[in-house]
Amino acid sequence: MGVVEKIKEIEEEMARTQKNKATEYHLGLLKAKLARYRQQLLEPTTKSGPAGTDSTFRKGRILCRRSLLHCSNVLANCSGDARVALIGFPSVGKSTLLSKLTHTQSEAAAYEFTTLTAIPGVIEYKGARIQLLDLPGIVEGASQGRGRGRQVVSTAKTADVILIMLDATKSDEQRRLLEHELDAVGIRLNKSKPDVVFKKRTTGGITFNTTVKLTKTDEKTIRTILAGYKLHNCDVMIREDITTDEFIDVLIGNRKYVPCIYVYNKIDSISLEQVDKIARTPQSLVISCEMGLNLDYLVSRIWEELAMVKVYTKKRGAHPDLDDPVCLRKGSTIETVCNTIHRSLAPNFRYALVWGKSSKFSPHAQKVSLAHAVQDEDVVSIFTK
Ligand SMILES: Nc1nc2c(ncn2[C@@H]2O[C@H](COP(=O)(O)OP(=O)(O)OP(=O)(O)O)[C@@H](O)[C@H]2O)c(=O)[nH]1
Numbered sequence: 001m002g003v004v005e006k007i008k009e010i011e012e013e014m015a016r017t018q019k020n021k022a023t024e025y026h027l028g029l030l031k032a033k034l035a036r037y038r039q040q041l042l043e044p045t046t047k048s049g050p051a052g053t054d055s056t057f058r059k060g061r062i063l064c065r066r067s068l069l070h071c072s073n074v075l076a077n078c079s080g081d082a083r084v085a086l087i088g089f090p091s092v093g094k095s096t097l098l099s100k101l102t103h104t105q106s107e108a109a110a111y112e113f114t115t116l117t118a119i120p121g122v123i124e125y126k127g128a129r130i131q132l133l134d135l136p137g138i139v140e141g142a143s144q145g146r147g148r149g150r151q152v153v154s155t156a157k158t159a160d161v162i163l164i165m166l167d168a169t170k171s172d173e174q175r176r177l178l179e180h181e182l183d184a185v186g187i188r189l190n191k192s193k194p195d196v197v198f199k200k201r202t203t204g205g206i207t208f209n210t211t212v213k214l215t216k217t218d219e220k221t222i223r224t225i226l227a228g229y230k231l232h233n234c235d236v237m238i239r240e241d242i243t244t245d246e247f248i249d250v251l252i253g254n255r256k257y258v259p260c261i262y263v264y265n266k267i268d269s270i271s272l273e274q275v276d277k278i279a280r281t282p283q284s285l286v287i288s289c290e291m292g293l294n295l296d297y298l299v300s301r302i303w304e305e306l307a308m309v310k311v312y313t314k315k316r317g318a319h320p321d322l323d324d325p326v327c328l329r330k331g332s333t334i335e336t337v338c339n340t341i342h343r344s345l346a347p348n349f350r351y352a353l354v355w356g357k358s359s360k361f362s363p364h365a366q367k368v369s370l371a372h373a374v375q376d377e378d379v380v381s382i383f384t385k
């Protein structure tokens with residue numbers, strides 16, 4: 001049996017199993033198994049590896065390899081300070097949006113699967129270059145290899161922000177399906193990493209500690225899952241009221257926690273009452289690409305979600321260079337600033353002076369080392385050997 005079939009079987013069993021106290025451990029085990037198979041599906045396949053048996057799956061994989069190569073070439077050539085990925089069903093208007101917000105033209109048409117590879121464009125905003133990535137439309141089952149879906153959802157993993165684009169004229173079922181596909185490849189939308197410390201050991205058995213009361217899972221379920229993973233020696237410290245799924249995420253490890261905005265397009269075709277209702281849903285935003293409605297607001301919301309930090313550099317005796325800021329992820333250090341400017345800087349670093357919010361002596365400068373965390377609007381002077 002192929003991995004896809006095994007996944008299907010477990011999903012069916014889970015759907016059949018009633019959720020109650022008695023089945024909780026069994027469900028926990030099934031969940032852990034499911035997570036492991038889904039993981040296998042994403043790993044590079046070998047001849048003896050998990051092979052799909054039906055022809056659409058095989059065809060999908062061959063196509064994927066080729067388009068993945070293509071994708072990565074395109075992506076390497078087009079750098080930016082941050083990356084935003086457009087995920088949605090066919091014909092919701094992803095390419096139309098890319099053409100509206102960037103100088104790149106991506107073909108848009110009324111038929112499905114117009115876009116077949118990743119098309120990057122650049123939004124220039126507040127001095128930053130934000131890469132917007134138009135991707136092929138995905139369909140249900142994308143994460144299991146239908147169409148180019150697996151590549152698309154995996155590309156989404158590299159994004160700093162995901163835009164789930166939806167057709168406002170269609171049912172909201174599309175939103176749930178897309179969330180499911182992203183979830184299946186380990187992308188967690190609008191969530192933060194569970195506050196759990198997990199350490200493997202070679203001996204000593206399992207030590208289990210919590211700092212909060214667990215209401216959504218319990219020690220027995222967690223021990224069952226650990227046994228399922230053959231983890232007999234480890235330390236578990238849970239500091240948040242997590243679910244069983246969140247514990248499995250910690251075990252598997254390579255989950256991506258990505259902010260997401262739900263973008264409902266084509267509001268020119270629905271009633272004002274409907275527009276109003278959608279606009280009030282959390283993390284949701286309404287636009288019309290065709291009529292150019294709300295597009296500026298969308299860009300400002302993307303900017304907020306990216307939470308980027310801008311740092312100005314200053315040469316000794318000169319004014320800071322306000323035209324060409326260095327744009328960084330939140331939490332970046334002086335070392336990141338150095339590496340963004342030139343790779344020779346960090347190895348020859350002596351010290352830096354910072355002015356602004358991150359300086360202890362603000363409004364005066366503080367002398368700092370490579371590990372110093374910068375903040376938005378700081379001014380930095382770097383001194384090398
Ligand atoms: N009414 C309306 N139609 C729109 C809007 N935006 C895009 N469209 C139309 O929707 C159709 C699909 O647009 P595309 O941009 O090709 O959609 P896509 O999501 O890139 O589609 P695929 O690449 O096939 O996945 C085109 O006919 C567009 O003209 C909008 O705001 N309102």
Ligand SMILES: [K+]
Nearest residue numbers: 091109111114
């Ligand atoms: K289309």
Ligand SMILES: [Mg+2]
Nearest residue numbers: 094095114115
């Ligand atoms: Mg398209």
